[in-house]
Amino acid sequence: MITLRQLRYFCAVARLRHFGRAAEECSVSQPALSVQIQELEQALGVTLVERGRGRAELTAAGVEIEKRARGILTDTRDLMDFARHRGAFLGGPFRLGVIPSIAPYLLPGALPALHARFPDLDLQLRETMTAALLDELVAGRLDLVLLSLPLEQPALESIRLFDDAFVLAAPAGGAEEAAAPLEPLSRLEMRNLLLLEEGHCLREQALTYCKVISPDLRSQFGASSLATLIQMVANGYGSTLLPEIAVPSELRGDRRIVVKRFPAPEPMRTIGLAWRKSSPRKTDFIALGRVITESSSALLEEARRVLDASAVDRLRPKARS
DSSP: OOOHHHHHHHHHHHHHSOHHHHHHHTTSOHHHHHHHHHHHHHHHTSOOEEEETTEEEEOHHHHHHHHHHHHHHHHHHHHHHHHHHTTOOSOEEEEEEEOTTTHHHHHHHHHHHHHHHOTTEEEEEEEOOHHHHHHHHHTTSOSEEEEEEOOOOTTEEEEEEEEEEEEEEEEOOOHHHHHSOOOBGGGGGGSOEEEEOTTOHHHHHHHHHTTTSOGGGEEEEEESSHHHHHHHHHTTSOBEEEEGGGHHHHHTTOTTEEEEEOOSSOOEEEEEEEEETTOSOHHHHHHHHHHHHHHHHHHHHHHHHHHHHTTOOBOBOOOOO
16 A cells, blocks of 8 residues: 555655655655565565665656645645635645745735734745746745746646846946946946846846847846845946845945836836645735735835936936947
């Protein structure tokens, strides 16, 4: 008889490619985990894992069975969610994933509001990049993800919460430069554009907007956080695109940085929530999204006050030849 425990242990080995780390994650001894996987192989009549020194590799049969096992485990979690939360509203354990370019700016205001509105909610946060969060969401290890839309995953459903405009953060020049007219947008080609590391969706969004910037004019520096990029800008190493929700935290009245808006239509990203279509908690997700949207409104108002106080200008559009 195949058990859910066997499937869970096998999926952990398949994902981590290591028996010891899988056993640690599953909170069992390595011998106990190995026995369960051997029993699973015997029940199925196939070898699932090739055991090597320090690493475990899936067989061809193991790859296919791992996909099916993940689906079974995800459906089981959704079934348990339905039973556990039937009639309840946003209570108990709740696993939320958030991308790094949102978490440090939106969560300080959203978390107290969520706790006040839903005191029985046991929120468990996971902050990492989009691809990893979506993998964990599909696999059932997360309930909900707060990220940048759109998505191209047929197994997922999403809702839009708010739009987050980009501004240009550049090193402030001397008095003569400050008094000069703003450069046309085409002069962005001459700047050293600082970007986040590969894998951050914010990097791809910046490159999509700044198509005029050729690869050889981009900075070779890649940061893992917006805070690091802003410090690079402050010290004159280049410019970067900054989401509006990050302005109150990252600008901090630093006179070494000038922040400029783009002309309409401004470049922006859409922030939203994503969950599995099979999840029974859509009502909970929408209610949680309303609280996040309220927090974002307050944050964006604060960002605009900071920008207005900084007397920011709008970049002029690229001149037509």
